[in-house]
Amino acid sequence: MRKIILLGYMGCGKSTIANKLSKNIGIPFVDLDKKIEEKVNLAINTIFEKHGEIYFRKLEHEVFIELLNSPEQLIIGLGGGTPCYANNHELLKSDNVVSIYLKASIETLFKRLSTNKSKRPLIANKSDEEMKEFIAMHLFERSFYYNQAQYKVVVDDKTIDQTVLDIIALLA
Numbered sequence: 660m661r662k663i664i665l666l667g668y669m670g671c672g673k674s675t676i677a678n679k680l681s682k683n684i685g686i687p688f689v690d691l692d693k694k695i696e697e698k699v700n701l702a703i704n705t706i707f708e709k710h711g712e713i714y715f716r717k718l719e720h721e722v723f724i725e726l727l728n729s730p731e732q733l734i735i736g737l738g739g740g741t742p743c744y745a746n747n748h749e750l751l752k753s754d755n756v757v758s759i760y761l762k763a764s765i766e767t768l769f770k771r772l773s774t775n776k777s778k779r780p781l782i783a784n785k786s787d788e789e790m791k792e793f794i795a796m797h798l799f800e801r802s803f804y805y806n807q808a809q810y811k812v813v814v815d816d817k818t819i820d821q822t823v824l825d826i827i828a829l830l831a
């Protein structure tokens with residue numbers, strides 16, 4: 660069954676948008692980060708601390724494949740780094756997959772992340788200045804992978820509902 664995949668940088672709104680989209684179109688939403696946490700019964704932060712990022716990326720790949728192979732129709736919200744590791748970007752073009760990059764500017768990401776960074780291990784300990792610099796560099800490095808998505812929706816200056824409507828228009 661078809662999978663609708665939302666991807667993009669931390670804070671671009673994958674979980675928020677996917678939740679609302681799920682309610683609007685009646686397709687269940689699964690958040691990859693949450694699935695990973697459930698599988699090993701540890702928070703993402705703890706997985707990074709205890710086992711390191713390489714372990715996390717292997718787990719992330721495995722759980723992503725499991726979700727893609729599940730028989731149900733699903734909306735899948737990826738983790739911010741998912742497309743950038745383990746050739747996951749190639750899976751964005753699989754049969755029965757609609758992949759959508761939620762594209763946010765550095766300013767939008769900075770605004771959204773600065774109020775809520777403690778659960779995001781890659782930025783949790785950075786000052787505002789360091790964070791801005793980090794987002795700019797990291798987004799640049801990752802853009803190649805994000806741009807492998809089939810569709811792109813710009814989210815800057817849009818409400819949650821506007822972005823959801825843009826996605827519904829793409830799916831029609």
Ligand SMILES: Nc1ncnc2c1ncn2[C@@H]1O[C@H](COP(=O)(O)OP(=O)(O)OP(=O)(O)O)[C@@H](O)[C@H]1O
Nearest residue numbers: 668669670671672673674675738739771817818819
């Ligand atoms: N117009 C908007 N669209 C989406 N999210 C918004 C919007 N305005 C504010 N936000 C806020 O941006 C924050 C980041 O959103 P969210 O957690 O959904 O991002 P994410 O892409 O799932 O991040 P992560 O990769 O870290 O899981 C949330 O606090 C959300 O409420």
Ligand SMILES: O=C(O)C1=C[C@@H](O)[C@@H](O)[C@H](O)C1
Nearest residue numbers: 669692703738739740779780
């Ligand atoms: O951008 C990233 O690499 C990450 C984003 C989050 O969704 C989590 O998957 C984790 O914190 C790593």
Ligand SMILES: [Mg+2]
Nearest residue numbers: 673674692736
């Ligand atoms: Mg999320």
